[in-house]
Amino acid sequence: MAGIDLHAVCKRYGDHTPVIRDVDLSIAAGEFCVFVGPSGCGKSTLLRMIAGLEDISSGELHIGGQRMNDVAPAQRGVAMVFQSYALFPHMTVRENMSFGLELAGTPKAEIRRKVDEAARVLQLDHLLDRKPKALSGGQRQRVAIGRAIVRQPGVFLFDEPLSNLDAALRVQTRFEIAKLHREFGHASTVYVTHDQVEAMTLADRILLLNSGEAVQREGSVAQCGTP
Ligand code: ADP
Ligand code: ADP
Secondary structure (H helix, E strand, C coil), X not given: CCCEEEEEEEECCCCXXXXXXXXXXXXXXXXXXXXXXXXXXXXXXXXXXXXXXXXXXXXXXXXXXEXXXXXXXXXXXXXXXXCCCCCCCCCCHHHHHHHHHHHCCCCHHHHHHHHHHHHHHCCCHHHCCCCHHHCCHHHHHHXXXXXXXXXXXXXXXXXXXXXXXXXXXXXXXXXXXXXXXXXXXXXXXXXXXXXXXXXXXXXXXXXXXXXXXXXXXXXXXXXXXXX
C-alpha cells in the first residue's frame, strides 16, 4: 500500500522566492485527496515533485514508506494524468496505452489483456486503432486515464484533468474518475483543481494550497465518490 508522506518539503525555482514552503502532509493509502487554490499557488509544482518530474529543493518525500527524493519517475509507482492529455500523436490508442507497460518489460499477452480491460471500462474498445487526432477531447482524456490505470500505480496524480473538456463531458468524466477510484480503490490519489464542485464530489479530503503552504480545510466531507 502506497501512502504519501511529505516532510518540510520546499521548492524554489532558481533564485526566486520558494513556490512551495515547508509542506508537511500525509496521504493515506487509498485516500482521494484534492488540492484547491488559485492559479500560480504551486499545485502543479507539488504534483510534479511527487511524480519526480521536478526536483525537491529541500525536505523529504516518502511513498509506501520508501524515500523517493532521488528515485527516477518510472520507479516510483506513480502515474500522472495531465490537463493537456500528453498522448503520443503518432501512436494509436492501443499503442499509447501499452507504452508504459512495454517500457516496464511486461509480457505482450499481459499488456494486451490489461489494455483491453481498461478500454472496456473506459468505453474505448471501438477506438483502439485510432490516433489521438481522430478523437474528441473527452476520448483523449479517457485514453490518458487508461494509460495511467493499466500500470496499476500505487499513486495516481491528476493535474486539472477536466479543464479542457466542455461542461457535459466534465461531469461524465468526473463520475468515471470517481468510479475508477472505487474499483481500483487501493491507489492513493492526489487531484489538483480550481473547481469547487470537482473537489467536493471527488475528495475524501480537501486541502487548500495557500501561497505555497498546505492548509487543511475545515468540514470538508466527501459527498460522493467514496464507497
Ligand atoms: P499552479 O499549478 O497552482 O497554477 P504552478 O505550480 O504551475 O502553480 O506554479 C507555481 C509558481 O511557480 C508560479 O508562480 C509559476 O510561475 C512558477 N513556476 C512553475 N514552474 C516554473 C518553472 N519551471 N520555472 C520557474 N518558475 C516556475
Ligand atoms: P498550469 O497553470 O495549468 O499549472 P502553467 O501554464 O502555469 O500551467 O505552466 C505550464 C508549464 O510551464 C509547466 O510545466 C510549468 O512548470 C511551466 N512554467 C510555469 N511557469 C513558469 C515560469 N515562470 N518559468 C518557466 N516555466 C514555467
